[in-house]
Amino acid sequence: MNLSTIFGILFGLSIVAVVIAFTAIDALAFLNLPGLIIVLGGTLAATLVSYPFREFGRLFKLLGIVLYDNHVDAQGQVDEIEQLARKWFRDDIRGVENDLQSINNTFLKTGVQLVIDKTPLADVIDLLHWRITRLRAQEQAEAQMFVSMATYAPAFGMLGTLIGLINMLSIMDNRNFSEIGFHLAIALVTTFYGLLLANLIFKPVATKLERRTEKRVMLMTMVMEGITLMSQRRTPSFIKATLESFIAQHEDELHQPLELDELDEPNMRSARMVQNADRELQHRVEPTDNR
Secondary structure, three states: OOHHHHHHHHHHHHHHHHHHHHHOOOHHHHOOHHHHHHHHHHHHHHHHHHOOHHHHOOHHHHHHHHHOOOOOOHHHHHHHHHHHHHHHHOOOHHHHHHHHOOOOOHHHHHHHHHHHOOOOHHHHHHHHHHHHHHHHHHHHHHHHHHHHHHHHHHHHHHHHHHHHHHHHHHHHHOOOHHHHHHHHHHHHHHHHHHHHHHHHHHHHHHHHHHHHHHHHHHHHHHHHHHHHHHHOOOOHHHHHHHHHHHHHOHHHHHHOOOOHHHHOOHHHHHHHHHHHHHHHHHHHHOOOOOO
């Protein structure tokens, strides 16, 4: 479970509940089923109009992704690449193919298989780069769906407010003052629901999905660099040092989202990591002072 997401939602709802409990004369007035139906139903309907049904059907799956912690073991991927590189460096192609059977990372398996098939390196990089770009575009579109819902929810909250006010004015015209409170509650509570859902659920979920995408793109880029170095017959220790240098900068990169033009120039990123790895390896093999 992703504890930060669950704790954040519960903490936000708790703050709202405490404020209502201490300030409202009748706390139950904030529980209004018709108002909630207007906001939720209208938001889902507008989202269904805006996006294909296939994408809309992934809505609850995306919520599950946010609620459950899908941790990716970057160091584990480095170890897998190093193991493959050792066998590849020894020309043990059969051993590499056998190891690929137990690897779950399809991105890594595809890249290494292309290298085994002696595909030109430029074509391998182009294919892997295309898959990274496609994944990023797809997942950004999924996050955008929640951004749209965050826009629709307050709008339907205002719609519920207008409905409640119109009904209230009709009641006043008929001098049926006993129902004014009910319709006035719908008028105001729907706006409350719209703002709460937009800012506590939909926008945070969109942000969470965007951060997840950035992390996945960074890890896939790291794997692509490892495959590139394998194809260039670099030593396993060099490959591991390079990828560990990548991991060391991983958190900083996440705070500075990867731009698409950076993906268009993988050699520049590779050159920076290779320089870092060279320095690290030189430090490791530096001879001790003569005694």
